[in-house]
Amino acid sequence: MSRATSSLSRSIAAHAILILYTVIALFPVIVIIINSFKERRAIFRTPLALPDSETFSLIGYRTVLDQGNFLLYFQNSLIVTVVSLALVLIFGAMAAFALAEYRFRGNTLMGLYLALGIMIPIRLGTVAILELMVASGLVNTRTALILVYTAQGLPLAVFILAEFMRQVSDDLKNAGRMDGLSEYRIFFRLVLPLVRPAMATVAVFTMIPIWNDLWFPLILAPAEQTKTVTLGAQIFLGQFVTNWNAVLSALSLAIIPVLVLYLIFSRQLIRGITAGAVK
Amino acid sequence: MGSLKLENIRKSFGKVEVLKGIDLEVEDGEFVIFVGPSGCGKSTLLRVIAGLEDATEGQVLIDGVEVSAVPPAKRGIAMVFQSYALYPHLNVRDNMGLGLKQAGSPRAEIRQRVDTASKMLGLDDYLTRRPAELSGGQRQRVAIGRAIVRNPKLFLFDEPLSNLDAALRVNTRLEIAKLHRDLKATMIYVTHDQVEAMTLADRIVILNQGRVEQIGSPMELYNHPGNLFVAGFIGSPRMNFIEAGRLGESGKGTIGIRPEHITIDPSSGEWQGKVLHVEHLGADTILYLESEKAGLLTVRLFGEHKFAPDDILHATPRREHMFRFDEAGKART
Ligand SMILES: Nc1ncnc2c1ncn2[C@@H]1O[C@H](COP(=O)(O)OP(=O)(O)OP(=O)(O)O)[C@@H](O)[C@H]1O
Ligand SMILES: [Mg+2]
Numbered sequence: 001m002s003r004a005t006s007s008l009s010r011s012i013a014a015h016a017i018l019i020l021y022t023v024i025a026l027f028p029v030i031v032i033i034i035n036s037f038k039e040r041r042a043i044f045r046t047p048l049a050l051p052d053s054e055t056f057s058l059i060g061y062r063t064v065l066d067q068g069n070f071l072l073y074f075q076n077s078l079i080v081t082v083v084s085l086a087l088v089l090i091f092g093a094m095a096a097f098a099l100a101e102y103r104f105r106g107n108t109l110m111g112l113y114l115a116l117g118i119m120i121p122i123r124l125g126t127v128a129i130l131e132l133m134v135a136s137g138l139v140n141t142r143t144a145l146i147l148v149y150t151a152q153g154l155p156l157a158v159f160i161l162a163e164f165m166r167q168v169s170d171d172l173k174n175a176g177r178m179d180g181l182s183e184y185r186i187f188f189r190l191v192l193p194l195v196r197p198a199m200a201t202v203a204v205f206t207m208i209p210i211w212n213d214l215w216f217p218l219i220l221a222p223a224e225q226t227k228t229v230t231l232g233a234q235i236f237l238g239q240f241v242t243n244w245n246a247v248l249s250a251l252s253l254a255i256i257p258v259l260v261l262y263l264i265f266s267r268q269l270i271r272g273i274t275a276g277a278v279k
Numbered sequence: 280m281g282s283l284k285l286e287n288i289r290k291s292f293g294k295v296e297v298l299k300g301i302d303l304e305v306e307d308g309e310f311v312i313f314v315g316p317s318g319c320g321k322s323t324l325l326r327v328i329a330g331l332e333d334a335t336e337g338q339v340l341i342d343g344v345e346v347s348a349v350p351p352a353k354r355g356i357a358m359v360f361q362s363y364a365l366y367p368h369l370n371v372r373d374n375m376g377l378g379l380k381q382a383g384s385p386r387a388e389i390r391q392r393v394d395t396a397s398k399m400l401g402l403d404d405y406l407t408r409r410p411a412e413l414s415g416g417q418r419q420r421v422a423i424g425r426a427i428v429r430n431p432k433l434f435l436f437d438e439p440l441s442n443l444d445a446a447l448r449v450n451t452r453l454e455i456a457k458l459h460r461d462l463k464a465t466m467i468y469v470t471h472d473q474v475e476a477m478t479l480a481d482r483i484v485i486l487n488q489g490r491v492e493q494i495g496s497p498m499e500l501y502n503h504p505g506n507l508f509v510a511g512f513i514g515s516p517r518m519n520f521i522e523a524g525r526l527g528e529s530g531k532g533t534i535g536i537r538p539e540h541i542t543i544d545p546s547s548g549e550w551q552g553k554v555l556h557v558e559h560l561g562a563d564t565i566l567y568l569e570s571e572k573a574g575l576l577t578v579r580l581f582g583e584h585k586f587a588p589d590d591i592l593h594a595t596p597r598r599e600h601m602f603r604f605d606e607a608g609k610a611r612t
Binding site: 169 | 329351357358367378
């Protein structure tokens with residue numbers, strides 16, 4: 001590195017800013033996790049203190065695990081998120097490939113149409129969606145949620161992936177065609193690996209809102225069998241009494257799966273965000 | 280086996296017509312080079328021949344068979360791309376062998392053909408490397424190897440050397456010339472580079488704005504350019520063009536004289552002029568001369584000459600090397 005960019009004071013300043021930002025971003029999460037291990041009185045008296053031998057308590061976790069079917073809720077959330085994510089990625093990538101690679105009448109129009117969903121929130125159509133689900137008998141099924149989330153995630157996925165796929169060299173695809181690869185092989189073996197960072201970016205941006213969503217589970221699948229974690233945690237939030245131990249524990253637990261998924265994608269994500277900036 | 284015939288090939292992208300009726304016959308074993316300014320449709324024509332684009336109109340015949348319904352991989356063609364286009368996830372051996380594998384050749388045969396090709400190109404030591412671990416020149420050789428392995432009737436090269444540095448370009452050019460002699464295959468080659476075109480080609484096809492301007496051997500084009508465009512395109516530095524009227528010749532039109540066909544004398548000659556700039560290239564000296572009678576002239580002298588800007592010199596064209604073009608730019612015979 002050159003002298004000019006490695007001076008000590010500058011690097012201290014840069015790190016200070018980054019550390020400050022990290023603290024601000026992580027603070028609420030840490031408060032939630034700390035307090036989930038404390039008993040109720042301690043949560044309110046000393047919300048910032050670490051649990052000690054006196055205040056330490058697993059009561060929240062015990063409530064969560066005893067009451068309701070939290071394992072089932074987790075399972076529902078995971079199934080819905082993972083399946084929707086997979087569908088968004090596969091269909092999004094395929095649509096993006098078609099838009100980026102083939103010239104056909106109405107290509108641009110189709111692209112705009114598919115991107116429209118980015119600007120119009122899907123919740124505006126809640127009533128129609130509910131009617132549709134009732135009519136097709138899908139209320140209180142995970143399928144209903146998966147369908148809605150797939151529709152919700154596709155526009156952005158198509159938009160981002162098409163842009164990245166346009167940048168994959170034509171020569172490479174043509175070389176594949178000369179060697180007799182089918183369009184499917186070209187898509188799966190040549191193009192997809194090259195847009196992996198973009199796929200990871202899309203995956204993260206798709207996954208988080210699905211996992212956190214309260215709206216559609218509440219409306220489309222509020223039954224005990226199909227509840228998601230976010231919805232399940234609501235039972236502890238009463239109008240008059242709130243079981244804070246349980247709420248905090250449930251939230252802490254809910255962080256784990258997204259964290260795992262995020263860690264899987266994050267290496268690729270960073271590459272996706274900085275792609276083009278380097279090199 | 281490997282003749283090619285193009286009949287009235289047209290190609291439009293939307294409303295823009297890129298190829299405007301191309302007719303061409305290439306014989307078996309010929310080395311034909313397409314040259315032309317950027318954007319004139321060379322790559323598009325190559326892609327049409329390969330089957331990567333469908334022609335809007337016209338026919339492509341390979342060995343006398345119309346191939347519009349034949350997919351690229353089944354046309355017996357191999358193509359080398361400007362950007363190498365190696366598969367990033369495969370090592371050199373698999374890159375070269377993929378086409379054969381797709382065609383269902385037996386493993387032993389693939390192995391043997393890849394080995395032969397890699398020996399030919401000096402790639403033996405790199406067979407297990409990925410493209411990312413190779414230098415530019417090595418990648419280009421792998422791309423050529425991938426073409427050779429398939430043992431095609433027809434090779435298509437789209438500016439294969441333009442990403443290489445000057446020294447490597449000369450080496451690879453020699454290799455391609457040798458390859459053509461050894462394989463005796465038909466080759467079609469696109470380039471911007473005059474020297475490549477003149478040194479490699481049996482015949483050169485000059486394209487301009489989607490049309491063929493002239494087809495001929497390098498020396499035919501140099502000695503008998505059919506029109507102003509070809510005269511200006513072949514030869515470096517460019518031919519000098521002078522309005523016929525300025526030289527007192529009868530009729531309108533243009534006179535062309537190549538820089539190497541002008542002699543210079545300090546004391547006497549036909550056109551007096553002042554030196555604007557001198558380029559010393561060692562073997563050659565290029566003079567830019569502002570003359571009263573003929574306008575700005577480029578003159579190429581052999582060897583070293585100690586001229587400096589503002590010197591007054593006299594230029595004399597060698598009459599037997601003058602070209603005459605009519606008003607429309609066609610060569611007068
Ligand atoms: N897919 C396409 N869609 C629309 N226009 C295209 C397409 N491909 C090429 N063109 C146009 O066709 C013309 C010829 O392009 P082509 O790539 O054949 O030029 P070229 O002679 O190979 O140029 P260069 O020497 O710069 O490679 C250009 O004007 C280009 O804009
Ligand atoms: Mg080109």
